[in-house]
Each structure stands twice: as structure tokens, then as C-alpha cells.
Amino acid sequence: MSIFVDKNTKLVVQGITGRDGSFHTRQMIEYGTQVVAGVTPGKGGQTFDDTVPIFNTVAQAVAETGANTSIVYVPSRFAVDAVLEAADAGVALIVCITEGLPVQDMTRVMPFLAERGTRLIGPNCPGIISPGQSKVGIIPGQICLEGNVGVVSRSGTLTYEVIHHLTRNGMGQSTCIGIGGDPIIGTNFIDCLEAFEADGATEAIVVIGEIGGTDEQNAAAYVSEHVNKPVVGFIAGRTAPPGRRMGHAGAIISGSSGTADEKMAAFDAAGIAVMERPAEVVALLKEQGVAA
Amino acid sequence: MNLHEYQARALLKAAGIPVPDGEVATAPNEVEAIAKRLGGAVVVKAQVHTGGRGKAGGVKLAKTAAEAKRHGAAILGMQIKGLTVEKVLVAPAAEIASESYVGVIVDRASQRPVMMVSPAGGVDIEEVAAKTPEKIFKAPIDPRYGLLPHQAMELAFELYDDVKQVRQAATIMQQLYQAFRDAGASLAEINPLITTPDGEVVALDAKIGVDDNELERRPDVAALRDTSAEDPSEVEAREMGLSYIPLDGNVGCCVNGAGLAMATMDLVKYYGGEPANFLDIGGSSSPEKVVTALKIITADPKVKSILFNIFGGITRCDDVANGIVTATKGAKLDRPIVIRLTGTNEELAVNVLTKAGFEALTDMDEAVQQAVKLAREAA
Numbered sequence: 001m002s003i004f005v006d007k008n009t010k011l012v013v014q015g016i017t018g019r020d021g022s023f024h025t026r027q028m029i030e031y032g033t034q035v036v037a038g039v040t041p042g043k044g045g046q047t048f049d050d051t052v053p054i055f056n057t058v059a060q061a062v063a064e065t066g067a068n069t070s071i072v073y074v075p076s077r078f079a080v081d082a083v084l085e086a087a088d089a090g091v092a093l094i095v096c097i098t099e100g101l102p103v104q105d106m107t108r109v110m111p112f113l114a115e116r117g118t119r120l121i122g123p124n125c126p127g128i129i130s131p132g133q134s135k136v137g138i139i140p141g142q143i144c145l146e147g148n149v150g151v152v153s154r155s156g157t158l159t160y161e162v163i164h165h166l167t168r169n170g171m172g173q174s175t176c177i178g179i180g181g182d183p184i185i186g187t188n189f190i191d192c193l194e195a196f197e198a199d200g201a202t203e204a205i206v207v208i209g210e211i212g213g214t215d216e217q218n219a220a221a222y223v224s225e226h227v228n229k230p231v232v233g234f235i236a237g238r239t240a241p242p243g244r245r246m247g248h249a250g251a252i253i254s255g256s257s258g259t260a261d262e263k264m265a266a267f268d269a270a271g272i273a274v275m276e277r278p279a280e281v282v283a284l285l286k287e288q289g290v291a292a
Numbered sequence: 293m294n295l296h297e298y299q300a301r302a303l304l305k306a307a308g309i310p311v312p313d314g315e316v317a318t319a320p321n322e323v324e325a326i327a328k329r330l331g332g333a334v335v336v337k338a339q340v341h342t343g344g345r346g347k348a349g350g351v352k353l354a355k356t357a358a359e360a361k362r363h364g365a366a367i368l369g370m371q372i373k374g375l376t377v378e379k380v381l382v383a384p385a386a387e388i389a390s391e392s393y394v395g396v397i398v399d400r401a402s403q404r405p406v407m408m409v410s411p412a413g414g415v416d417i418e419e420v421a422a423k424t425p426e427k428i429f430k431a432p433i434d435p436r437y438g439l440l441p442h443q444a445m446e447l448a449f450e451l452y453d454d455v456k457q458v459r460q461a462a463t464i465m466q467q468l469y470q471a472f473r474d475a476g477a478s479l480a481e482i483n484p485l486i487t488t489p490d491g492e493v494v495a496l497d498a499k500i501g502v503d504d505n506e507l508e509r510r511p512d513v514a515a516l517r518d519t520s521a522e523d524p525s526e527v528e529a530r531e532m533g534l535s536y537i538p539l540d541g542n543v544g545c546c547v548n549g550a551g552l553a554m555a556t557m558d559l560v561k562y563y564g565g566e567p568a569n570f571l572d573i574g575g576s577s578s579p580e581k582v583v584t585a586l587k588i589i590t591a592d593p594k595v596k597s598i599l600f601n602i603f604g605g606i607t608r609c610d611d612v613a614n615g616i617v618t619a620t621k622g623a624k625l626d627r628p629i630v631i632r633l634t635g636t637n638e639e640l641a642v643n644v645l646t647k648a649g650f651e652a653l654t655d656m657d658e659a660v661q662q663a664v665k666l667a668r669e670a671a
Contacts, residue, residue, distance in 0.1 A: 237554040
């Protein structure tokens with residue numbers, strides 16, 4: 001098992017003929033993801049790499065191929081509508097890799113998705129991979145290993161760093177998910193914690209947070225009440241100055257709120273073992289009784 | 293992107309909100325001329341992107357135009373938190389009967405815009421929120437309908453007893469929400485919203501923060517960017533698609549990805565060093581980006597060692613390696629460099645670097661420790 005994506009994921013790629021979309025579609029197919037359709041308006045009827053049919057709309061792609069998941073690579077000015085189009089077409093899960101979506105637009109996207117029961121991962125995220133089953137996004141497949149550690153993170157490359165340590169030490173992953181660094185995101189830590197707690201293949205959970213907002217504090221409160229599996233955590237940005245946006249739109253200490261220290265204290269109070277540095281993930285999981 | 297007070301005032305005025313007159317000056321003579329035009333007492337206010345202007349001496353009251361000129365001369369050119377004051381706002385000194393706070397933000401937790409008001413205005417609203425949260429009143433906004441009239445009235449009744457003032461404040465809140473929408477703001481606030489002795493409700497100071505992701509489709513708002521108020525190296529970095537923030541330490545960092553960049557800075561500190569900067573070269577790297585990054589890092593005289601930390605995903609390690617080689621071809625680096633890269637095209641990158649006489653590491657902890665040690669030896 002795994003969470004959100006697995007062997008049954010049938011993927012439609014929005015923006016399949018673009019630079020990023022085409023590159024990562026090939027990577028996903030190579031990894032074994034069932035890529036059943038692509039969408040590029042005006043290129044309907046063509047075929048991507050002689051294997052994947054291209055449609056003009058997501059609705060056509062879903063009707064013809066039974067796609068249940070969509071991934072969005074289209075440029076930012078089209079991305080909001082791409083997400084809404086996928087939700088209207090009835091896919092259950094949308095993964096939005098594109099960054100740069102206006103936050104006020106996201107306040108209107110979220111109720112639209114809620115009305116249709118659609119889950120969104122991202123925007124501005126590296127996507128999700130259930131090793132050995134399906135990769136939907138840009139997390140490098142070769143650094144992952146099948147196993148029983150669930151990884152959830154607001155970051156991209158920092159997640160790779162942690163996964164890399166796990167894999168090198170023989171600790172495989174059930175699912176690795178990057179939820180994105182924006183202020184408003186579709187799937188948050190708590191959604192992932194709930195799913196990992198319920199997932200039979202997941203035995204321990206790694207939570208990687210960063211400065212800004214209160215998602216990590218909320219996650220900590222959720223862990224202390226609802227999660228029985230061991231959880232280890234990391235917070236990036238202890239040296240970040242207040243009031244500055246650290247790359248991610250959501251990574252900003254506002255006044256005295258959203259600091260790394262505050263979040264680490266919340267983790268600690270909730271019984272989450274806190275890493276001082278990413279390389280400690282393996283040792284901390286072992287302390288929690290997770291076997292390599 | 294933060295707007296200056298004078299820019300925020302202009303947007304509020306355009307939305308119909310009563311804002312006192314006021315003009316911007318860049319020289320003491322202009323300050324004097326504006327003060328004469330306005331007549332009576334004026335305030336001279338530094339226009340910089342930081343809080344605490346008053347405490348730093350950047351806001352001064354003047355009874356006469358001559359005094360305004362003197363204040364202008366003192367404030368223009370002064371440093372506030374490392375920023376040079378290039379402009380001042382000259383506005384009539386208002387007589388204040390009461391001060392409130394009105395603001396709208398995008399609330400991350402509820403994923404909606406929220407209108408907030410407080411009868412405790414004129415002070416830092418975060419301080420009010422921390423010390424007397426019962427003095428803050430909020431209304432969540434459904435973005436599909438906007439701030440509803442009854443919501444605005446409900447909030448306004450928390451500020452005033454006089455129905456006329458309540459109606460004025462409610463109208464101002466709706467206009468503020470419209471300005472927030474039109475500017476693509478993530479924050480728009482009036483602090484203080486005052487009442488004058490004759491009972492009028494007026495916006496005295498304004499602050500607007502614009503969502504950077506809105507700028508592409510709002511060229512009029514993007515044009516308000518004042519690059520003279522920013523660190524030139526930050527401007528250069530942004531124009532190249534890099535995200536750069538200078539800090540006080542001596543280990544120059546160049547990383548791909550914001551989370552890893554922060555974790556790298558933290559690790560520098562963990563091993564006893566101090567990071568000189570945050571620098572994220574972003575996802576799809578090109579050698580040109582790396583050349584610019586190196587140029588920006590080495591332009592900082594505080595930097596004693598340079599640390600590259602690259603985990604290749606979208607970013608190809610060989611692009612980064614080629615960038616380093618290109619950047620150092622003309623002029624040899626005058627400071628030691630430590631390069632860690634792993635992931636996509638790692639082997640190609642190691643080849644490129646080795647040929648050019650660089651060493652390449654694969655472990656993050658090892659690289660950070662080396663960079664910290666080299667910086668310490670050079671200091």
C-alpha cells in the first residue's frame with residue numbers, strides 16, 4: 001500500500017508537450033507510472049512519443065482513457081484554470097508542479113475543489129512518489145526505495161536529501177510527498193499524517209517543515225492526538241532572518257511568529273523526535289524502533 | 293513586494309478612501325515647498341521598506357516650512373536598518389481624536405482573505421494580537437462574494453458608537469478590500485484609521501504588500517517597484533531568476549531549492565560558522581545563473597569561503613559545474629570554494645570539475661564542515 005498514488009493511478013499530463021512537461025513525462029513513464037493521456041489545447045489527436053494520446057481538453061482525456069489523476073506542468077498564467085479544468089473533468093487527485101500561482105486565486109480555487117471532492121497536491125511542489133508503484137511529479141525515482149517510511153515535506157530538494165539518507169541506509173519509503181512551499185496549498189501535513197496513519201504499509205513518518213505559518217504546529221497537535229506511529233521531524237530556517245521571504249512564498253517569519261524554534265518546540269512537545277540536521281534521520285528512526 | 297507608504301496612500305485614495313493630502317520629496321527644498329503649499333504643521337516621514345521609522349528618527353513633526361526643510365535635510369540620506377532614505381512623504385499634521393486599526397490579509401489557516409479591525413490602533417498590530425487578542429475582531433471573507441456590507445458594519449460597530457462613523461468605517465473597509473483585490477495584495481492595512489476632532493474617519497497611514505506572483509499580470513502595480521530602495525545585489529539576483537538575501541556571516545552559500553538552501557545555512561551555523569547569505573538558484577538551472585550567483589557571492593567582501601550545495605533533480609549537476617568553470621575561467625577565484633553535488637548528471641559534473649582542477653564532494657555535512665573551516669582559517 002501507499003498513500004494517494006499507487007499501481008492504479010492513471011495519469012493525465014496537462015502541458016505534456018511543454019519543455020518541463022515532456023521531459024518529466026518521459027521520466028515518469030520510465031519509472032513505470034501509467035501515463036494514459038496528455039492534454040495540450042490544439043494538439044488533440046496527436047501522440048506523445050508514439051505512445052501517449054494527446055487531447056484538447058482534460059474532459060476528453062478522462063472520458064477516453066479513464067484517467068483518475070492529473071498533473072499540471074503548464075505555465076503559471078494558465079495553471080489556475082488548468083487545476084479548475086481537471087477538477088471539472090472529475091479526476092480525484094490533481095498534482096500541481098507549477099509555481100507562481102497568485103495566492104488570492106488560490107483562495108477561490110480551494111472552495112471550488114472542495115465542492116467537487118477533488119484533492120490537490122501543491123501548487124509549487126515536487127509531487128509524489130510511491131516507490132515501485134507510481135511517480136507523479138519530479139522527485140528523482142532513482143533515489144527512492146520501496147519500504148515502509150512515509151515522508152512528507154514542504155520542500156523539494158531538501159526532501160531529496162532526506163530520502164537519499166534513508167535509501168543509502170536501506171530504509172525504503174511507502175510514499176514521499178512534497179506538499180509545496182506556498183501559503184495556500186491543497187494538501188497539508190495533517191491530511192498526509194492522517195493518510196499515513198491509516199496506511200498499512202507505513203510504519204513510521206518523517207515530517208519536514210520550514211519557517212512561516214503554523215502548519216507544523218497544527219501537525220504537531222494532530223500527531224499528539226491521532227498518530228500512534230513513530231514520527232521524526234526537521235524544520236529548516238533556524239538561521240532565517242524575520243520578515244524576509246526565503247525563496248518559497250510561504251517561508252517567511254512574520255513578526256515573531258512562524259520561527260523554526262517555535263515549530264521545533266511544538267514537535268518536541270508532541271513527542272516528535274526532532275533532527276538537528278537532515279543526516280540524523282536514520283539514527284532517529286532507528287531509535288524509534290524502525291528497522292533498516 | 294512591499295509598496296511605500298506614499299504609493300499605498302495613492303492606491304487607497306484611488307479606491308475612494310479619505311486620505312489627507314501629501315506629496316513626496318527627494319530634496320529639502322522640495323520638502324519646504326510642499327510644506328508651504330499645505331500650510332500649517334506637517335509631518336515629514338521617511339519612505340523606506342521597514343518598520344520602526346518613528347523610533348529611528350525617520351518621522352518628524354514641523355510647525356513651519358523652514359522647520360520641515362531642516363527635518364527633510366536630516367531624514368533624507370539617513371540610514372534606517374541599513375536602508376538609505378531616498379524619499380520623504382510630507383503630509384499635513386492631523387489632529388487625532390481616536391486611532392483604530394483596519395487591515396485585510398490572506399489567512400493561511402482558513403485559506404481566505406480576512407478583514408481585521410481593532411480599536412487599539414496606531415501601534416504594532418502584532419503586539420496587540422499577542423498582548424490583548426480580545427481587542428482584535430475578524431471577519432472571514434468568501435472571495436466569491438467579497439466583504440459583505442453586514443460584515444463590514446459588524447466590524448465597524450466594534451470601533452465606533454456613532455452611527456455616522458460606523459457607516460464611514462464600513463464603507464472604508466469595503467473600499468480597502470477592493471484595493472486589496474485590485475493590487476493583488478497579500479496585505480493591505482490602514483494603521484491608524486483616525487477620527488478627527490470634528491468626527492470624520494480618515495486613513496492616516498497605509499501599508500500594502502503585493503503578492504509577487506501577481507506582478508506578471510499587473511504591470512501597473514509592478515511598475516511601482518522602487519529598486520533604489522533595495523539592495524542592488526538582490527535586484528540583480530531577482531532579474532536573473534535567483535532568490536538572494538544577504539546576511540552577516542562569512543560562508544557564501546549557493547544552493548538549489550529554498551528548503552535545502554535554508555537547511556544548508558542552518559548546517560553552517562550547526563558546525564560553528566555563519567552563513568553570508570541565502571541563495572537559491574531555483575529549479576531549472578543554467579550555467580548563466582550559476583555565473584551570476586558566483587558573481588553576487590564574491591562581490592560580498594565578508595565572504596571568506598564559498599559553498600555550493602546541489603541536489604540535482606530538475607537541476608542538472610553538469611549545468612552547475614559548467615557554470616562554475618565558466619565563471620572562474622577569466623579570473624581565478626580569490627577565495628576557497630567547496631562544491632558538493634549529487635543527483636542528476638552527477639558523474640558528468642564531477643568530470644567537468646575535476647578537469648578544471650576543482651574537487652567535488654557528495655556529502656552535505658562534509659562539505660559544510662570544510663567550508664566553515666576554510667572561512668575560519670581565512671578570517
